[in-house]
Amino acid sequence: MAGSEWTLPFCIVAATAMWWLPQQAFSVRCMLGLALCLLTTCIVMETNARQHIIRIRTRMMSCVWIVLAASLAFMHPLGEPLVAAALLLTSYHLLFRCYQRHRPQLDVFHAFLMLGIGSFCAPVMLLMAVPYFLYIGIFLRALTKRAFWAGLIGLAVPYWCYAVWCQTISHTEMHLKAHFTFTLYKDFPEWQEAWLSMSLAAQVTAAVVCLLSIVGIVHYLRTNYDDKIRVRMFLYIYVSQTLLLMAFLWLQPAHYQTTMALLTASASPLIAHHFALSRGISGTVFFLLSLLLTAVMATLNLWPGFATLL
Numbered sequence: 001m002a003g004s005e006w007t008l009p010f011c012i013v014a015a016t017a018m019w020w021l022p023q024q025a026f027s028v029r030c031m032l033g034l035a036l037c038l039l040t041t042c043i044v045m046e047t048n049a050r051q052h053i054i055r056i057r058t059r060m061m062s063c064v065w066i067v068l069a070a071s072l073a074f075m076h077p078l079g080e081p082l083v084a085a086a087l088l089l090t091s092y093h094l095l096f097r098c099y100q101r102h103r104p105q106l107d108v109f110h111a112f113l114m115l116g117i118g119s120f121c122a123p124v125m126l127l128m129a130v131p132y133f134l135y136i137g138i139f140l141r142a143l144t145k146r147a148f149w150a151g152l153i154g155l156a157v158p159y160w161c162y163a164v165w166c167q168t169i170s171h172t173e174m175h176l177k178a179h180f181t182f183t184l185y186k187d188f189p190e191w192q193e194a195w196l197s198m199s200l201a202a203q204v205t206a207a208v209v210c211l212l213s214i215v216g217i218v219h220y221l222r223t224n225y226d227d228k229i230r231v232r233m234f235l236y237i238y239v240s241q242t243l244l245l246m247a248f249l250w251l252q253p254a255h256y257q258t259t260m261a262l263l264t265a266s267a268s269p270l271i272a273h274h275f276a277l278s279r280g281i282s283g284t285v286f287f288l289l290s291l292l293l294t295a296v297m298a299t300l301n302l303w304p305g306f307a308t309l310l
Contacts, residue, residue: 003056003057003058003276005059007059007060007063008045008059008062008063011062011063011066011067012038012041012066014067014070015034015037015066015067015069015070016034018070018071018298018302019033019034019070019076021302022073022076022302022303027077029077029078029079030076030077030078032077032078033075033076033077033078033079033082034076036078036082036083036086037066037069037070037075037082037086038066039086040065040069040085040086040089040090041062041065041066042062043086043089043090043093044061044062044065044089044268044269045059045061045062046093047061047089047092047093047096048061048062048269050093050096050097051096051230051231051234052228052231053231053234053235053269053273054269054272054273054276054277055226055227055228055231055277056276056277058272058276060272060275060276061268061269061272063272064268064269064271064272064275065089065264065265065268067294068209068264068268068294069082069085069261069264070298071205071294071297071298071301071302072205072260072261072264072301073301073302074257074261074301075261080121080122080257080258081121081122081257081258081260081261082261083118083121084118084121084122084125084258084261084262085261085262085264085265086265087114087115087117087118087121087125088114088115088118088122088125088262088265088266089265090114091111091112091114091115091118092237092238092266094107094110094111094114095107095108095111095132095135095136095140095237096140096234096237098111098136098140098142098147099140099141099142099230099233099234100140100141100142101142102144103146104136104140104142104144104147105144105146105147105150106150108136108142108147108150108151108154109150109151109153109154110154111132111151111154112129112132112150112151112152112153112154112155113154113155113157113158115128115129115132115154115155116154116155116156116157116158116159117158119158120158120162121258122255122258122259122261122262123255123258124245124248124252124255124258124259124262125262126155128241128244129151129155131240131241131244132151133148133151135237135240136151139233139234139236139237140233198253198256200300201297201300201301202256204296204297204300205260205297205300205301206249206256206260208293208294208296208297209260209263209264209267209297210246210249210263211293212267212271212290212293213242213246213263213267213270213271215271215274215286216267216270216271216272216273216274217239217242217243217270219273219274219277219278220235220239220270220273220274221239223277226277235269235270235273238266238267238269238270239270241266242263242266242267242270245259245262245263245266246263249263271290275287275290
């Protein structure tokens with residue numbers, strides 16, 4: 001399945017069906033959401049083709065992304081979760097192009113620009129600027145003075161535009177203060193109560209995605225000696241981002257939908273890396289178990305009435 005050319009078309013057909021079945025019709029927002037998801041799938045495919053994230057010929061990265069996205073009902077309409085995930089995956093694609101470049105300013109600017117725009121949908125993306133600079137300096141070895149300032153400018157440009165718009169309606173301070181307060185402090189003290197009060201579908205989704213992510217991380221750390229040094233650096237970025245998003249999801253369940261969308265985008269390459277490169281009976285058994293868990297997760301998300309039968 002990992003090496004077959006038919007796997008991706010099958011996943012696209014399955015995802016389209018999952019997009020349609022819950023509401024038995026295509027609304028305009030859902031059609032736009034499906035179009036953006038397919039466009040993001042192309043970006044994931046291009047990232048793997050250019051950087052060889054998985055060392056065999058496979059479309060598994062794109063397949064995992066589109067299946068997980070289709071399994072989450074809140075990612076179907078064109079809204080904040082899907083837009084944030086698409087911008088984050090685009091940001092990764094641009095960021096990886098900086099690897100050991102002497103003049104990475106343009107790609108750094110656009111990578112941070114994607115973060116800045118995405119932070120209006122998922123506030124945690126604004127906080128990713130700090131680890132991004134660490135990735136550029138440690139993993140990508142491309143941090144220069146010009147790259148540093150290019151990143152800051154790229155991150156600030158959306159807020160400059162937003163401040164100008166707020167100025168036109170004479171509510172600059174109120175809007176900006178509300179955005180940053182929402183970013184850092186929303187419902188932080190009540191995170192335990194928030195998790196207990198969440199639906200069964202949300203709890204199962206978080207558990208399944210985190211389980212697949214952790215298994216993918218462990219598999220990569222055990223087998224990374226087979227990858228090229230350049231690919232290892234990219235996968236270390238995916239690992240770091242996945243762990244950070246898992247921590248943020250646990251501490252800030254109030255941002256569940258957008259954070260889960262970002263976690264799905266960051267963990268998909270690691271999950272695909274495990275599925276494509278694992279060998280033996282244990283790998284096959286876990287793959288089949290993963291399909292079963294994903295089916296249960298999708299059923300709970302797309303058909304809420306199923307939870308009442310349990």
